Amino acid sequence: MNVDELVRDTLREQAAELTAPGPGFADRVLAARRRRRTRRLASAVAAATVVVAIAAAVPLLDTGKEDVRPAAVLDGSGVLAHPDQSPPRDLIAAGRSVLAAHYTAQPVEGPDGRAVLTRTYWLLDPRTGKYEEDDRWSFVAVAPGARTAAVLERELPARRIGLLDLATGRVDRWITVDHGVGGLAFSHDGRRLVATTYREHPDLMVRMRDEAGGVAWVRQFGGTSSRSGFHVLEVADGRGTWSPVAERRDVNGRQDFAFSRDGRLVYAQVVGERDGMQQFHDLAGTPVPAPAEERHLRSDVPARLSPDGGLAASGLTAEAGDRSWSAIRDPRTGEEVARVRGGHLLAWADDRRLIAWERAPGPGEYRPRLVLVTLGSEKVLPLSGVREPDESSGTVEWEPVFVERRP
Known part of the structure; x- marks a missing residue:
């Protein structure tokens, strides 16, 4: 040998x-x-x-300097990058955040003449560090730690929620619910689920005619949501309560709820020009003011609060050529305290670094890639390959799902 x-x-x-x-x-x-x-x-x-x-060791950014450290698949803290892959096939992670899944979506027309924006997921196998296609699910929410996911079957609204073991690909347990569910989100500690309920499929699409006379499928926008409320469920035993939520005209067809940082409230995006575009509710479904530390967050910026709660990721604030900058704010005052590279902030790697979409260098159309950015530095570290634009009408290019990786 x-x-x-x-x-x-x-x-x-x-x-x-x-x-x-x-x-x-x-x-x-x-x-x-x-x-x-x-x-x-x-x-x-x-x-x-x-x-x-x-x-798995790759260069790690720290205020503009490079370091090399070993990283475990899920409980490490190093950087795993694959700038030659789009969509990713192998594990991408940085600091506390790991790409737990990614998905595409495209319109699928049914026998009734209506179309549904249908997702296809690629889920991380924590044993191999690879993303594997799993077309059984219409919606997937991954728990912190990236070892378990909550899943919904193809027909929405769904009357049961599966708890999927990502290593085996098997559903360990089903949670039955009284009201049909269309969206899921875990609490920050992973112990509870908020399951948004709808009276009909939240991803229905309508036909629109463009200026040239062509017909395309587009998603339903404000004023047409069938959202009815939300379940708050304990993951351990599936017990919980359902709370109704009043209809409103400033929400889209799909407008799922998520937990506040401390888990005492839920929030969802609303349509309009007001700051943050988010509405909070208590766990009984009553609209309430935003908590002080989340008042100046934006519902369309996934990164939200830094791990220590001291900084708030905000929206795009400047562009120059192929460079973008987003604002970092004081979460309690809303004051801009820093700017960081990146056009769309997705997740915090730690209290100084974030994962973002940023335009790839060069002229021409917008071609984003996942990058790691650092406060106080203009340097970016590519994490994925470039996401090429898809000209298919109504199609969603691959979208990342980041969660916290834990021991």
Whole structure:
């Protein structure tokens, strides 16, 4: 057996037995590397072990400087980038955030002559670090830690919610509900679900005729939502309550609820020019003012509050050529305290870095890619390849789903 064969067989055996490393894994790996360099020993089997431990390491941004650190699949804190992949096939992560899934959506016309914007998901397999297509689900929400997902079957509104084990691809348990569900979101601690209820499919589309006389499918906009309320459910036992929500004309066909940071309220986007474009409700469904720390957030900026709650991601504030800047605000006053590269802020990697969509360099049409950006630096680190524009009418190009990765 030659060295290549030995390394390959060793990797295969270790991959079959691989489990998530425990706390201090990164320090142990680095210490082991230092000892090996000191002793200047090498062997094929030892080399295979090192490959398994550190193959995921890539450059890490820290206020403009680069570092290299090992990263585990889900409980690490390093950066895993694949700037040659769009949509991603292999794990993308940075700091506390991991790309847990991505999806596309396109209109599918039914026998009744109506169309539904239908999603297809690619879900992260936490054992392999790869995204696998799973066309069983109309909607997927991934829990913090990226090991479990809440799923809805194809027919919406759905009368049951599945809890999917992302490693096995099997539904461990179903939660039945009294009101049909169209959207899902986990609480910040992952212990509860808010399930938005609708009287009919929230992704119905209507035909529109353009100036040239062509016909296209477009999503339903303000004033046409069938949203009826929301369930708040305990993930552990499926118990919970349903709260009705009054109809309003400033919501779109799909306008799902999500939890506030502390889980005491829920909020959803509203249509209009008012600051933040968000309306909060208490858990009984009554509209209430926004909590102080979320008053100046925008519902269309997914990153929202920094991990320590001290900064608020805000919207696009400046563009120049192929560079964009978004505002970072004081969450309690709304005052702009910094600007950061990126046209659309998606998730916080830590209290100084964010994952964003940013325009790829070069002239021409808007072609975004996922990047890691840092407060106080104009440098960007590409995480994905460029998302090419799709000319298909009504089609949604691949959209990322980020969650917090936890031990």
